[in-house]
Amino acid sequence: MPARDQKRILHATGSHAAGWRDHCIFVLDFGPGLRQKEIVSLDVGDVFTPDGKAKSRVVLRVYKRTAARNPPVQEVFLSRDVRAKLERLYELKRRAGQPLSPDSPIFLSRLRKRISTRQVRNLNAVWQRRAGIDTHYPFHVTRHNACTAVYRVRRDLRVVQVIARHADIRSSVWYTHPSVDEIEEIVESASG
Numbered sequence: 262m263p264a265r266d267q268k269r270i271l272h273a274t275g276s277h278a279a280g281w282r283d284h285c286i287f288v289l290d291f292g293p294g295l296r297q298k299e300i301v302s303l304d305v306g307d308v309f310t311p312d313g314k315a316k317s318r319v320v321l322r323v324y325k326r327t328a329a330r331n332p333p334v335q336e337v338f339l340s341r342d343v344r345a346k347l348e349r350l351y352e353l354k355r356r357a358g359q360p361l362s363p364d365s366p367i368f369l370s371r372l373r374k375r376i377s378t379r380q381v382r383n384l385n386a387v388w389q390r391r392a393g394i395d396t397h398y399p400f401h402v403t404r405h406n407a408c409t410a411v412y413r414v415r416r417d418l419r420v421v422q423v424i425a426r427h428a429d430i431r432s433s434v435w436y437t438h439p440s441v442d443e444i445e446e447i448v449e450s451a452s453g
Contacts, residue, residue, distance in 0.1 A: 262398040267291050269392040277391075282368060283384050285350045286376075290400065293337040294407035294425060297378040297400055298323055305351075306363025308339075313351045313361075315344035335426045408436040 271291070274284035289295045302323035308315055321335045339347070355361060359369060366375035385400045408425045412418070422433040439447075 262402050266389075266392070266394050266396075266398070267403065269394060270388050273392040274388055280388075281350055281353055283388060285346055286368060286381060286384070287388070287403075288343050288346050290403045291407055292340060292343045294403075295337060297381045301366075301368060301376050301378055301381060303367045304363060305361050305365045305367055308347060308367060309351055309361075311363075313348060313355070315339060315347040315351070317344065337426075338424075405436065408433070409438070412436045 267287075270287055271284065274280040274287055286300055289300050290297075299321055302321075303319075304322075307322065308319055310316060317339055319337050319339060321337065350367070351361070354367075359365075359373070368376040370376045370380060382400055386397060389397060408421050412421045415421075418430060418433055418437065421436050422430045425433055425436070
């Protein structure tokens, strides 16, 4: 998904009165690249301190398993911007009287139950339409965008591996492909 379409979704969810929960779901996908299952399984205590401050490092309880017998602990790092948005969500949940105990789900459905991955896929399609995006992008595509963005900033495959939480660095190579803009720039400079 192009960055401009991600911005359109974030604008649509961030400016819609009832869209902040969904905005935070997209922020966790676009930024640290969490998978659907990882997002829906987050509990309040995973992300927030008892006083409602978002943690900068979040240890995942649910994540994609590896073939390793004792998989390493998987954690993600949240930027200041992501933490600020999550803290706003916490405050909105508090005002709405939603449960904030450490074992309460962060993302609730209208029935006040943990949101499902199916609901996340549905809201992904809904917000893409509301944002005026003609092409449908599966939710997981934006995880790829997040990892590719990290590679473009650092050009370090090991950093991508850590952020993507890949057991094998060969899985991270996928995110090193050049963009159309990069290819055009290279062609222009090589022919000059």
